[in-house]
Amino acid sequence: MADKVTPRSKDYSQWYLDIVHQAGLAENSDVRGCMVIKPHGYAIWERMQRALDRLFKATGHVNAYFPLFIPKSFLAKEEEMAEGFAKECAVVTHYRLKAEKGRGLIVDPEARLEEELIVRPTSETIIWNTYRNWIQSYRDLPLLINQWANVVRWEMRTRLFLRTAEFLWQEGHTAHATQKEAEDEAHAILMDAYRKFAEEWMAMPVLTGPKSEGQKFPGAVYTLCIEAMMQDRKALQAGTSHFLGQNFSRAFDVKFQNQEGKLEYAWATSWGVSTRLIGGLIMTHSDDQGLVLPPRLAPLHVVIVPIFRKPEERQATCAAAARLAERLRGLPADPWFDYEPIQVKIDDRDQYQPGFKFNEWEVKGVPIRVELGPKDLEKDACVVARRDLPGKEAKLVGIPLAEAPARIAGLLKQIQADLLERAKKFRDAHSYEVNSYDEFKRKIEEPGGFLWAHWDGTRETEERIAAETKATIRCIPFDRPKETGKCIATGRPSAGRVVFAKAY
RNA sequence: CGGGGCGUAGCUCAGCUUGGCUAGAGCGCAUGGUUUGGGACCAUGAAGUCGCAGGUUCGAAUCCUGUCGCCCCGACCA
Numbered sequence: 206m207a208d209k210v211t212p213r214s215k216d217y218s219q220w221y222l223d224i225v226h227q228a229g230l231a232e233n234s235d236v237r238g239c240m241v242i243k244p245h246g247y248a249i250w251e252r253m254q255r256a257l258d259r260l261f262k263a264t265g266h267v268n269a270y271f272p273l274f275i276p277k278s279f280l281a282k283e284e285e286m287a288e289g290f291a292k293e294c295a296v297v298t299h300y301r302l303k304a305e306k307g308r309g310l311i312v313d314p315e316a317r318l319e320e321e322l323i324v325r326p327t328s329e330t331i332i333w334n335t336y337r338n339w340i341q342s343y344r345d346l347p348l349l350i351n352q353w354a355n356v357v358r359w360e361m362r363t364r365l366f367l368r369t370a371e372f373l374w375q376e377g378h379t380a381h382a383t384q385k386e387a388e389d390e391a392h393a394i395l396m397d398a399y400r401k402f403a404e405e406w407m408a409m410p411v412l413t414g415p416k417s418e419g420q421k422f423p424g425a426v427y428t429l430c431i432e433a434m435m436q437d438r439k440a441l442q443a444g445t446s447h448f449l450g451q452n453f454s455r456a457f458d459v460k461f462q463n464q465e466g467k468l469e470y471a472w473a474t475s476w477g478v479s480t481r482l483i484g485g486l487i488m489t490h491s492d493d494q495g496l497v498l499p500p501r502l503a504p505l506h507v508v509i510v511p512i513f514r515k516p517e518e519r520q521a522t523c524a525a526a527a528r529l530a531e532r533l534r535g536l537p538a539d540p541w542f543d544y545e546p547i548q549v550k551i552d553d554r555d556q557y558q559p560g561f562k563f564n565e566w567e568v569k570g571v572p573i574r575v576e577l578g579p580k581d582l583e584k585d586a587c588v589v590a591r592r593d594l595p596g597k598e599a600k601l602v603g604i605p606l607a608e609a610p611a612r613i614a615g616l617l618k619q620i621q622a623d624l625l626e627r628a629k630k631f632r633d634a635h636s637y638e639v640n641s642y643d644e645f646k647r648k649i650e651e652p653g654g655f656l657w658a659h660w661d662g663t664r665e666t667e668e669r670i671a672a673e674t675k676a677t678i679r680c681i682p683f684d685r686p687k688e689t690g691k692c693i694a695t696g697r698p699s700a701g702r703v704v705f706a707k708a709y
Numbered sequence: 710c711g712g713g714g715c716g717u718a719g720c721u722c723a724g725c726u727u728g729g730c731u732a733g734a735g736c737g738c739a740u741g742g743u744u745u746g747g748g749a750c751c752a753u754g755a756a757g758u759c760g761c762a763g764g765u766u767c768g769a770a771u772c773c774u775g776u777c778g779c780c781c782c783g784a785c786c787a
Contacts, residue, residue, distance in 0.1 A: 356787095
């Protein structure tokens with residue numbers, strides 16, 4: 206039987222496509238660049254949404270919804286943003302079709318919109334246009350709003366989850382009375398929501414810090430990011446939090462009266478993570494057997510495969526499986542699982558053999574599989590297999606049924622911790638301090654990874670290095686060691702090392 | 710958007726060079742039976758406007774033109 210997943214060593218991008226397909230996460234649609242997110246993929250997104258939404262709400266944010274369409278003139282108001290997004294906007298020009306004999310439906314030339322609408326690539330403009338009416342006094346601030354939405358960026362080259370023309374995300378848009386408060390917000394979202402979510406839910410270690418001037422969001426004063434390393438040693442920007450200064454309040458004339466009665470422009474932040482995280486999740490943990498999911502984001506935690514030949518065996522093993530499932534679901538509510546019951550499925554289909562089922566649930570990434578057959582029942586025991594340690598060797602045999610629920614709950618936590626630890630070790634093993642441009646050029650090609658190097662701080666040098674090596678500055682880490690030096694490319698003074706990598 | 714490759718059954722592909730019977734295979738799917746502790750087997754069956762639109766021809770999956778889509782490499786980007 207041929208393997209259904211191309212090994213990473215043979216063809217990494219084919220491996221990624223195989224995982225997405227075989228695990229049933231998404232597929233390309235008939236609309237160019239747009240994907241269909243399938244139930245299993247969407248279930249992962251729902252888990253992500255829930256965890257993030259709780260983090261946002263816990264810090265006083267509320268959800269709202271703004272329109273999909275943005276008048277073209279709004280986008281034009283903030284110059285940097287207009288420039289940054291102009292090249293990838295979908296534009297609505299008409300509001301009606303008509304049926305014409307022989308030609309089917311055509312765009313009605315008489316139904317041209319007076320002002321063209323663009324499909325939001327991001328919502329700062331329409332939101333700040335709305336905030337003008339919502340903000341009059343310092344008492345209206347801070348305004349802490351998030352929206353869950355889809356956005357469209359007309360990309361030339363797309364990859365499922367990582368870059369699609371339409372994607373799902375959340376975008377937070379906050380307004381504050383002072384610069385400091387806005388900067389604290391951008392920082393807190395990055396560290397207490399995004400970094401925490403990446404590490405504690407996704408088990409994906411991230412670097413945190415500002416982007417270089419050349420990599421920041423159009424319209425931002427500065428952009429903070431979480432940056433992760435994928436298994437091909439390329440970097441993935443996994444989330445961004447922007448301090449927008451007064452750029453949008455000036456563009457949309459959002460002023461408030463401060464305590465002294467003077468008018469001031471409001472201070473802004475915006476921040477977002479998208480379905481791209483699912484791509485990051487895949488490329489952080491999965492293996493040549495298929496998807497590997499961290500338990501806290503897995504839609505299904507445990508699959509129980511009863512093993513039987515004769516009808517009596519089927520009856521007995523399925524009954525034992527049902528009892529075990531009930532006990533797992535009945536474990537006391539645990540904040541670690543968001544106070545939700547452990548999700549358990551019994552795979553009692555009889556048209557498939559156990560071996561087939563094992564492989565199928567492995568490719569789908571279910572963290573724990575329990576095997577329950579006649580031989581186990583004789584000993585009141587079961588076999589427990591961890592998805593993150595595949596193969597027969599790693600199976601735990603003879604786990605007494607009485608202890609199984611507690612053992613399994615403990616194992617789920619252990620798996621989550623081990624995945625993060627493994628990913629950290631991988632990243633650290635592929636992070637290097639480099640001190641010469643020659644070494645930089647060599648290492649970026651082979652083996653690749655995060656290169657911590659000195660940089661003179663100029664955009665020209667970053668662009669030159671990118672042109673010559675394809676590596677860009679991913680992050681200027683908050684926690685970089687205090688160490689001055691000389692720029693690897695120009696020899697000019699550097700205030701500290703920054704992280705270069707090839708990126709998605 | 711530039712360079713390269715590819716579009717034939719749900720999936721992977723053969724057939725195309727050199728136009729000609731009713732367009733094939735494997736996997737998957739349906740039905741029946743035998744199986745079942747790491748991707749079972751046998752039998753029967755359903756399933757394709759050959760990406761789409763023109764053209765050449767007595768005749769086109771096959772030749773020509775255009776077009777759309779997908780994959781890989783660049784430029785751009787979360």
